[in-house]
Amino acid sequence: MDNHTSLGLLAAFGLPLVLLLLAVSLLRNKYRSDLSSIPGPPLAAYTKLWRVYDVWKGQAHWTAIALHRQHGPLVRIAPNVVSVADADEISKIYSVKGDFVKTAFYPLQSISWQKKPQMNLFSTRDETEHREQRKKIASAYSMESLLKMEPAIDECGQLLLRKMGEYADHGEAVDLGTWLHYYAFDVVGALSFNSRFGFLEQGKDVDGIMQANAVILLYAALIGQVPEAHPFLLGNPLFPILVPQMESWNAVLVFTLKAINARIKVARGGEIELEGGQGGEDMLSKWAALKALDPTKITTRDMVVHLSANVFAGADTTATALRAIIYFLVKNPAKMTILQQEIDTADANGKLSNPVSDKEARTQLPYLNAVIKEAMRLHPSVGLLLERHVPVGGATICGKYICGGTIVGINPWVLQHDPKIFPAPESFEPERWLESEKSREQLVVMEKHFLAFGAGKRACIGGNISMIEIRKIVAQLLRDFEVKIEEGHEWKVKNSWFTQQQMPPCTLKRRSVG
Template identity: 70%
Template sequence: MAESATLSFLKTYSIPLLLLLLVASLVRNKYKTGLSDIPGPRIAAYTKLWRLYDVWKGQAHWTAIKLHKKHGKLVRTAPNVVSVADADEISKIYNIKGNFTKTGFYPIQSVSWKKQPAMNLFSTRSEAEHRDQRKKIANAYSLESLLKMESSVDDCGKLFVEKMNSFANRDEPVDLGAWLQYYAFDVVGELTFQSKFGFLSTGGDVDGMMQAIEGMLVYASHIGQIPELHWFLLGNPLFTMLMPAMETWNQTLLFTLKAINSRTKISRDGELELEEGKVGDDMLSKWAAVKSFDPLKMSTRDIVVHLSANVFAGSDTTAIALRAILYFLMKNPDKMNKLRDEIDAAGKAGKLSDFIQDIEARNELPYLNAVIKEAMRLHPSVGFLFERHIPPEGATICGKYLPGGTIVGINPWVLQHNPEVFPNPESFEPERWLETEKNKEELANMEKHFFSFGAGSRVCMGRNISQIEMRKIIPLLVREFDMSLEGDGEWKVKNVWFTQQHMPTVRLRRREKAA
């Protein structure tokens, strides 16, 4: 009888009970110990849905800047998430010990290998695994190592200029934003596989990779705000059993395997072996050689995972930076002319090669380096927090004790638009980065707030690749062409973790070289 009464009660009041539980959960979120007094959007303290909605709108980077301008150094953007706007906290949150661990946002951005998630240096949350994997591959990303293949980067530059010349000769506007990504993809192909991917030669998206990466970023950026959902969606381990072909959905992995197969053979036991006569200075060659010498140090899985990470992240972030540099130069003709004068003067003095070498750009073109730095400050390639979990014992951030398990992070857009450090923060002013006798202290402070590549043990491994590409192709294009934006001259930006831009078309006109 009692059981019947209980069932009757539940049937009658199930919806009110569920609503009561929901309200209780929301109130508990709001008054979470240690976080209830941190300011932010009112609804964000109750639910993660506010942050998901903000990301869905595609302008989360500007939202973050506005919130910190209104509330100060700490802003609560979800029940358990605090955005930090203080460069002095970088050394604590992103310390070399790695005790502030990565959050559930990162593993979503991994490939599947043999039906299991395969974490790369970016996606792994394990500091021990990160240290172990980094030791294996760090040398391949050093400037010295990469410059052994500088001639291959020059080949990409030559092909790019040829393609741009064809547009100039026809007086036809060009989607320069897309072509810059083609260039970045082919450079990554040369450095990673000793072979271009074919983006520049075809003038289009090869195997739908650009579209596939954009789709993966949209998924990761949205689901990453509520990472628990991933295990009910593409991260569900049952999917590989119910749909064995699911691994073939990952375009990055398939694209990587296709590139690997052009250079290697697979032995009977399924292991990768570099074909004789195909050894070079590219990353595949180096890592395959290590594997051949010591299979315990470098496995086939390691090689596939690290190469696919290059394919996924190596083109998009660099293309974003290249677009930003040229866009801001075209929007500011006085800066473009100043850079061109520097390049022409250095060329006339015999300090530049026909295809400008990286060491020449670093040493002979100070304004170029300032332009690159300012464009990346004004438009960082990443537009979200670099999220970390506070260790179990808790930590004091900006004078406020935050309990263990709280998610904290710094958004590069927030630091790099701080008006106290960068006066007129939304203006493109490369001169601010030029060293003088009087501004060394200001420069040091600006460097401390420059966060485009992250910091600490998880600083971007591919930063040298990006910087080489920028230092080589930008002066080449500026020297060879007059460039102007078509239409209203405005780009459209959508933040999907990477702050991707859609540029207006560009009109190119060949220049007469300086006498």
Template identity: 60%
Template sequence: MGADLPDTILTNLSVGFFVRGVKAYPFHILAGIIVLRLLYNKFCRGITKVPGPALAAWTGLWRFADVNKGDAHNTAIRLHKEHGKLVRIGPSHVSVNDPAAIPVIYGLKSGFTKTAFYPIQCISWNKKPQMNLFSTRDEQYHRDQKKLVANAFSMTALLDMEPYVDACTTLLMSQLDSRTKSVDLGEWLQYYAFDVVGELCFNKKLGFLETGGDVDGMMGTIAGILEYAAKIGQIPELHHILLGNPLFPILLPSMETWNSVLTFTLKAINTRCSIQRNGELEVKKDQVGGKDMLSKWASAKLGDPLKIGTRDVIVHLSTNVFAGSDTTAIALRAIVYLLLKNPSKMEKLLAQIDAADAAGLLSNPVSYKETQTHLPYFGAVMKEAMRVHPSVGLLLERHVPAGGATICGEFIPGGTIVGINAWVLHNNAQVFPNPEKFEPERWLESSDEKLTEMERSFFAFGAGSRTCIGKNISLMEMSKVVPQLLREFKVSLADPGKEWKTRNMWFVQQSGLVCNLERRK
């Protein structure tokens, strides 16, 4: 009889049974859906052979909980020691610990693309998310934008602005001169990094060194953005109903003012140029004569309005302020702290600085070129500090291309998220013997073959086309301010027996670098 019923009647009956079933057993059906999803996560992703924490294969909540603890980098190191080169840390996430996988995953033509973790870290301006070089997943957009601004980040262009950095170094030394006991040197190094970025971007300090504190709440804002990105980035689908909700900028237009980094950038631009009500940047010839990035990009817009847009200027400058301070400050703290915890290394470096100084080889402040030429041990110290304590503490995620890929001898299906964590790779004992030790000498005394292997495995700035564009800014700052600091002051820990604290919220921030300072004769 059922076969004689019209299709519409059968459909209606089926829908009716389903609706009544949902009403009668809502929790049973929901539980069934959840169970099916969990089973799919565990067994149908094509990576069941990859070992890892039992719970991680079932749900992304394991990864969220791990990041929430603020120690995910140490968890990752432990897991790779336990399971080997590949570790499954999510239903479709695989962490990789093999330098041979760097060109496979991050090579220029690898086909591996950024994941949904990255767009979370863009600004909202004019009621729209505005992607930057770091956050965009569009490779063509990245290439186009990089062509516009890459020259400003070249070491040649930055050294042209070295006097701006010298002004910040001189101000930092002056401020420290009057604060010699129980100085939170870690905070002052971050103030320095902020003000250097201000000079390079806007030809003016941001005010951190002058006030000795946070300016316009920017440090707090950045910390909040990083924490949000670290946690929500593990379950990026949530971003679309949270801060990434497209209705928010419309319903709450004031939310754009919550980002004090963006607000400060707009204010700094308006002191030199003028952002009109229609959102266009109005530039006059007498406003763009400097060597700083705002001058260069505003001048390019003046010469060819179609070459670089107002949006581009705002996005790149605000990104510099956001990303160029914390990462460099983390590296600076690592250098100082690890030297203080290893007195023999500190003595060796001081001896080289003093010898170069006595020979009249160092300017005041120390120049970048002088450090590269006359202080080779500092170059090794700097690199080893970034190896022991890289700034970024989570996976640099990429999507495996559609055809899949073989990584560490294991076939990984297309769509799987893979990546390398710098903390894991830098603790690979096959590449870096005794990785837990701070040994700058490894960069000076290793064989050419070993040195090449270590260089290829150094991941502090990422790899491939997405290597950190601000790398040269960090290298220049570190090469100048640390030798000058140690040249002028005897630095010691206020409490030598106390360890600093670290917290991994995307960037592995440190606290507790409290020092005593004494003027050196």
């Protein structure tokens, strides 16, 4: 048989065969016995491409809310993926037992170091590894440890306020959302390395770290919907070998390694020497001192992975929350007035220091805490499904049996916009979190639906860091300045895993209190 004849047969039978196999695959997806009765977008039952396109548009959080309001607590958003909108299922899906394991979406968000992927607390799917790694570092994220570093947070806050004062004094509009992002990054740098990144001093994205994070998040959001494509893209195991400089593309990793190398010397015999002496309160100092005492307790690899994870996850999520707080207050001036009156009264009564301490913000400013909670409810930082695999043997979720291996999860936006729990869910109503307005039982139910930091044993380890810096800077900023946004201007929100916002220009005016 000559080549011409072979090509003719391939054209005659090959393409129809491929199309037939594709049709069989799509129909098999659609009519899976355990999922075929679960409602959702018609195309989503056949192919993952519906979900990829929805994420690519950048508004998947609103899509999820609309679908659940239309279809109920279970919605099929891909052939093997079910979105859940029932807080009663949180304890099952995010169980402390860890039998619902993380999906392939998460390892995409790991650094590549020493020519291979390095799993962090967030990205690892191995529950044993997560438990062992968390044991090594959890104490550094406790409130007790973090409050010892409060002066470092104060330095960042005071620097931000000085910069904002310059804009106010010159009558210039300011991109406050970006400056809040700078603040969040510099706090993470100070707490992690005892060294700010320099964002606030320089007023810019130093070394392209913010841009690098944005690219990583976009990649994770899109390719995370089809993780089987990752080994052929950035997850190709040949990349680090064929392109060794690939690791230098990650500005977060580069800064982490630079910070570690600047502070630590490895003497002969493997002993650790920390520049500037031992005893620092930042995480690098603590972990280096631990390693010096007992190299088996924590490795250099552990320090690189966990410090870079601080930078990757901590700053963007905190900045998203800060922008939401300021934006909703500016858009609801009556709420802003109540909060500033609370701050002014506490200040006049000698209950606030300068700068405001976290303890003061927590205990003396109840309306501030309600404002923070409501803004994070209305605009949680995470905008996609917190995915888990149903364990072998299957599980019953919302009264429906679902086979093992199926991906299930809850989108925080869906629970936190549930009108049955939060009446007028799109309204900014801090009062709903105050005990004087709600019974204790109602507040417990609301807390159950609050997933801003995740749930279960895989909940965000850095939640305390975020809340300390948020409480302090919001109180200080609003004590010192009036913040305005020009009438009619709105923010722009893009959901690339994190629901980050582009704020319109703000004008600041110094306040004269008392």
